[in-house]
Amino acid sequence: MTRTIVVANQKGGVGKTTSVANLGAALSLLGHQVLLIDLDPQAALTASFGIDPYSISTGTPQLLMRDRFPLSRSLVPVGPGRRIGLMPASLSLAAAEVQIAFLPDRTTRLQQALQRNLVPFDYILIDTPPSLGLLTLNGLVAAREVLIPVQCHYLAMRGVRGLIETIWRVKRKLNPDLSLLGLFATMYDPYSRHSVEVIAELRSVFKTKVFNVIIPENVRFAEVPVAGKTLVEYMPEHEGARAYWQLAEVIASHG
Amino acid sequence: MGNADNPFDEFDQPDSNAEEESLSLDGRGWDILVGGEEHAHTVGGEDPFDSQDANAELGETLPTGESPFGAMPSDAFYDRGRGEETPVPPEISEAATSQPPRDLSPQDMGRHTPMAVPTQPDTVDMGIEGFETPPVSLGELTTPPAGLPADLGTATQPATPFASEADVMPFGSRGISPFETPAPGTGTPTTPAKKRDFSRPYDPFEEEMPLRDFKDEYPPKGELEKQLITRERIDALWDEINETYATVIDDVRGHFNTTETAITDLKKARELLLAGEEHFDNAEEIVKRVKARLRLETKVRQWSRTQGTWLAIYLVVWLLLLFTIFLSTNRINQIVEPLVPNWLGAALLPGLFGSVGGVVGALWVLIKHIARKRDFDPIHAPWYIINPFMGMALGIIAYFLLFASSTLLGADTPLTLLDIEGGRLYGLYGLCVVIGFNQNVLWALVDRVTKAIVPPEETVAVLDETTR
Numbered sequence: 001m002t003r004t005i006v007v008a009n010q011k012g013g014v015g016k017t018t019s020v021a022n023l024g025a026a027l028s029l030l031g032h033q034v035l036l037i038d039l040d041p042q043a044a045l046t047a048s049f050g051i052d053p054y055s056i057s058t059g060t061p062q063l064l065m066r067d068r069f070p071l072s073r074s075l076v077p078v079g080p081g082r083r084i085g086l087m088p089a090s091l092s093l094a095a096a097e098v099q100i101a102f103l104p105d106r107t108t109r110l111q112q113a114l115q116r117n118l119v120p121f122d123y124i125l126i127d128t129p130p131s132l133g134l135l136t137l138n139g140l141v142a143a144r145e146v147l148i149p150v151q152c153h154y155l156a157m158r159g160v161r162g163l164i165e166t167i168w169r170v171k172r173k174l175n176p177d178l179s180l181l182g183l184f185a186t187m188y189d190p191y192s193r194h195s196v197e198v199i200a201e202l203r204s205v206f207k208t209k210v211f212n213v214i215i216p217e218n219v220r221f222a223e224v225p226v227a228g229k230t231l232v233e234y235m236p237e238h239e240g241a242r243a244y245w246q247l248a249e250v251i252a253s254h255g
Numbered sequence: 256m257g258n259a260d261n262p263f264d265e266f267d268q269p270d271s272n273a274e275e276e277s278l279s280l281d282g283r284g285w286d287i288l289v290g291g292e293e294h295a296h297t298v299g300g301e302d303p304f305d306s307q308d309a310n311a312e313l314g315e316t317l318p319t320g321e322s323p324f325g326a327m328p329s330d331a332f333y334d335r336g337r338g339e340e341t342p343v344p345p346e347i348s349e350a351a352t353s354q355p356p357r358d359l360s361p362q363d364m365g366r367h368t369p370m371a372v373p374t375q376p377d378t379v380d381m382g383i384e385g386f387e388t389p390p391v392s393l394g395e396l397t398t399p400p401a402g403l404p405a406d407l408g409t410a411t412q413p414a415t416p417f418a419s420e421a422d423v424m425p426f427g428s429r430g431i432s433p434f435e436t437p438a439p440g441t442g443t444p445t446t447p448a449k450k451r452d453f454s455r456p457y458d459p460f461e462e463e464m465p466l467r468d469f470k471d472e473y474p475p476k477g478e479l480e481k482q483l484i485t486r487e488r489i490d491a492l493w494d495e496i497n498e499t500y501a502t503v504i505d506d507v508r509g510h511f512n513t514t515e516t517a518i519t520d521l522k523k524a525r526e527l528l529l530a531g532e533e534h535f536d537n538a539e540e541i542v543k544r545v546k547a548r549l550r551l552e553t554k555v556r557q558w559s560r561t562q563g564t565w566l567a568i569y570l571v572v573w574l575l576l577l578f579t580i581f582l583s584t585n586r587i588n589q590i591v592e593p594l595v596p597n598w599l600g601a602a603l604l605p606g607l608f609g610s611v612g613g614v615v616g617a618l619w620v621l622i623k624h625i626a627r628k629r630d631f632d633p634i635h636a637p638w639y640i641i642n643p644f645m646g647m648a649l650g651i652i653a654y655f656l657l658f659a660s661s662t663l664l665g666a667d668t669p670l671t672l673l674d675i676e677g678g679r680l681y682g683l684y685g686l687c688v689v690i691g692f693n694q695n696v697l698w699a700l701v702d703r704v705t706k707a708i709v710p711p712e713e714t715v716a717v718l719d720e721t722t723r
């Protein structure tokens with residue numbers, strides 16, 4: 001059974017892309033078949049695997065726009081052992097968003113695309129742009145589980161409310177199967193009381209929905225994409241990588 | 256809260272306790288995360304989304320078993336703020352979107368971030384304000400009431416953005432309109448120079464030669480007059496007036512004005528005849544004029560019925576054809592995609608929209624001349640036939656013009672069909688329709704673009720001054 005997980009948070013720069021890449025790599029190394037979908041017009045996920053979004057001829061824009069676009073046509077093998085399938089974003093994704101906005105089935109484009117391409121993946125991870133626009137919505141409709149990274153900052157915390165409300169609306173109107181996989185804290189600085197408090201408040205509200213695994217803040221996360229690799233692959237022993245390993249294990253055992 | 260582990264604590268410490276407290280998130284999580292504990296249902300218990308209470312509270316039963324998409328509500332909540340959308344998707348060549356963007360400049364990157372709202376560069380402002388209907392209709396100005404200065408209309412009309420650019424207009428109409436019957440005896444009406452009116456289609460038949468007017472009367476020479484204006488001649492003209500009266504009455508139609516004028520004119524002729532033989536020529540002129548008008552009426556009627564109808568059918572067929580093409584742009588795109596380059600394929604829709612404008616404009620002019628002005632002349636048929644093509648060509652030209660100008664002018668967001676923001680796309684199509692409808696808009700646009708690209712001499716001079 002394929003698990004489709006969308007990583008969403010309309011707050012920018014909270015670590016969505018980093019999480020998708022590292023979780024993808026970890027799950028793949030744990031022996032699962034993983035498909036990553038880049039729904040962000042900034043194509044950060046694509047770029048962090050060392051693929052130049054400018055050189056992509058087909059990818060998520062075509063997947064969303066064309067009615068019979070075969071997924072396999074643009075899948076790029078990436079990650080450890082090139083065993084992860086990446087559906088890259090090209091920069092025309094922003095234009096695609098505008099275009100599909102005119103279609104009556106604009107919210108289910110990705111879902112339809114995934115349904116008609118029955119590829120045997122264990123995990124489909126979807127990276128979304130920092131907005132609650134049509135692309136994120138497509139991700140929420142196509143997935144069954146939402147994973148929310150929350151940066152350990154007050155302002156990042158405030159975004160959670162809007163996101164939860166959106167998820168509710170999607171669940172009521174568009175995708176009743178959607179469920180909350182959980183929230184996890186990113187960019188955690190153990191020396192900052194603020195970080196500690198954010199996590200405490202998250203736990204007090206979302207209780208068991210908050211993962212015990214906490215992603216520490218570390219500049220390595222920002223560095224390794226230069227090599228076109230994820231931290232999990234590049235420095236498996238690094239504390240940040242270990243956090244994502246653990247998160248991957250928890251998620252895998254969850255479903 | 257001294258924390259020995261934190262090497263930077265000393266920087267944080269000097270603050271008072273009160274300030275410390277206000278920076279604490281302690282206990283504020285509910286408010287921040289979900290807007291208060293009263294929203295607890297939204298995060299539920301173990302699984303927030305399995306909470307039955309929550310569903311009950313929201314008054315919704317989740318559809319189960321069936322596909323959630325079959326029953327997708329038409330008001331799916333994401334509507335981009337446009338409300339109900341009309342199902343007329345502007346089809347854009349898919350192949351085009353798969354091409355990498357043309358440059359890698361930071362501006363180009365910025366365009367793709369969803370947050371960046373492209374702003375219309377001033378320089379390619381399409382002059383939409385020019386489409387505003389001037390408050391005073393030009394039709395009313397063509398014949399100023401007697402006693403008022405001839406330039407009354409222009410003098411009082413509020414300035415339009417184009418007011419000072421009359422000379423740029425190749426089609427600015429001068430002289431009199433052939434379709435406004437000049438009141439007898441007023442001579443050449445001094446019609447105020449026409450302003451650009453974008454609310455009507457461009458009508459090339461509006462512009463015609465002014466009527467000739469011989470001011471001076473040549474008094475007849477007594478002798479000749481006696482010889483030539485004989486009793487028989489006078490009788491014949493008298494009879495002709497009688498006949499014409501009969502024809503006018505026989506021929507009476509819904510457009511009673513013509514009948515009215517004809518009868519008045521004939522009465523005038525008769526008066527002149529009765530006033531003395533020296534007025535014979537004037538009386539004759541009036542009778543002939545009335546007859547010519549009647550003849551023209553009949554002919555126009557006949558032409559309107561035959562050629563006019565065919566032209567109308569032709570234009571309607573065009574419209575239907577365009578409609579079908581619009582419905583199948585998707586299919587056409589698929590076929591054409593591999594055959595033509597993207598930039599060319601992208602011009603398809605502007606062309607079609609321009610053509611719509613051209614057809615509508617031609618129909619408008621046709622109806623005007625057949626029904627309202629009743630001066631349809633089949634000599635103009637080629638214009639009606641060509642206008643849809645003309646609109647198409649102009650739409651495409653406008654597209655390339657804007658495309659070129661926005662690129663040349665280094666706008667932040669070059670106007671391409673691919674990465675254009677939704678609103679601008681509609682603006683462009685709308686513009687194409689308007690240009691097909693009224694070609695003057697294109698001339699105004701050309702004018703604006705040339706001015707933007709090649710600044711007027713004064714500007715260049717100023718630039719020279721400042722950069723020296």
Ligand SMILES: Nc1ncnc2c1ncn2[C@@H]1O[C@H](COP(=O)(O)OP(=O)(O)OP(=O)(O)O)[C@@H](O)[C@H]1O
Binds near residue numbers: 040188217
């Ligand atoms: N745990 C971390 N510690 C330090 N830096 C991190 C961490 N996680 C991510 N970063 C860095 O923060 C930046 C933003 O992260 P990322 O791109 O994953 O966020 P995002 O939510 O996907 O952003 P966007 O909303 O723009 O898509 C990147 O430079 C990334 O390398």
Ligand SMILES: [Mg+2]
Binds near residue numbers: 017040044045128129
């Ligand atoms: Mg990202």
